[in-house]
Amino acid sequence: MTTQPTGGATILEVEGLAKTFTMHLRGGVRLPVVADAAFSVAAGECVVLGGPSGAGKSSVLKIVAGTYAANHGAVRVRHRGGMVDTTRLSAREMGAVRRETIADVTQFLRAIPRVPAIDLVAAAGTGETARDEAAHLLTRLNLPERLWSLPPATFSGGEKQRVNIAAGFIRRTPLLLVDEPTASLDHANREVVVELIREKKAAGTAVLGIFHDRDVRDAVCDRVVDVTKFAPGDAA
Known part of the structure; x- marks a missing residue:
């Protein structure tokens, strides 16, 4: 440093x-x-x-x-x-x-009512591969696939933050x-974030x-x- x-x-x-x-x-x-x-x-x-x-x-x-x-x-x-x-x-x-x-990851998820988690992340991306990239990021961040089709409003704090991180990091x-x-x-997901920042x-x-x-x-x-x-x- x-x-x-x-x-x-x-x-x-x-x-x-x-x-x-x-x-x-x-x-x-x-x-x-x-x-x-x-x-x-x-x-x-x-x-x-x-x-x-x-x-x-x-x-x-x-x-x-x-x-x-x-x-x-x-x-x-x-x-x-x-x-x-x-x-x-x-x-x-x-x-x-x-x-x-400018892309950003704040401490608060900007959730949209009734929009599934994977669609929320994909909307932050671009091009035809955005949904695949969203799925890849959510997988890396260990968000269970059963949650991808659900709106994140009822997710736990850690689950919301993983969606938030994916939505920020999908942007180039x-x-x-x-x-x-x-x-x-x-700890495991903190290590994933370290990898994403390094990338x-x-x-x-x-x-x-x-x-x-x-x-x-x-x-x-x-x-x-x-x-x-x-x-x-x-x-x-």
Whole structure:
């Protein structure tokens, strides 16, 4: 594990990033989370956002994903052959970036009522082989085949997370974001996730993630970005 970027092409570049939340239920109190965050992720590299709970790791990841808006700074991703600052994009333009360039695995499954698990995963893929790829991933993640035709709303937490992981990893995008992907998994399935991340890296995907499981983190991580270095000052 190193602290310096690798020599691959830059896929993600964060510069001068700042985020402040306004607590409307507390009289508009402003809560600075991160200030002047800066780092990059190269093709084939896994960078981990490190730091204690509350340091701003999830906020940074969500800004990169486009689900949180930044107050200041730039988030540049390699999209359609060039670097695009997603903080300046319209919702429609950001939607295109998310479809084509950014895949993510969050801690929560975006289930659709009455849609079977295998269809949910296949819908995230592309082409005629999507359903076969979905079946392959669900098999690797040890989800019983009897569950594939059922909607995952009633699945256990670990079963939902395996569907969630499959839906993220079936996508072929330059950038993959993972937020504690192994949180609800047993040892065997944690090892599968390690293998899947390594395969993505080998294929040239840039991976940015949060891992509280130290063994998983150490198995896939090339570099740690300490988010506490971006702690805002009193004037933020």
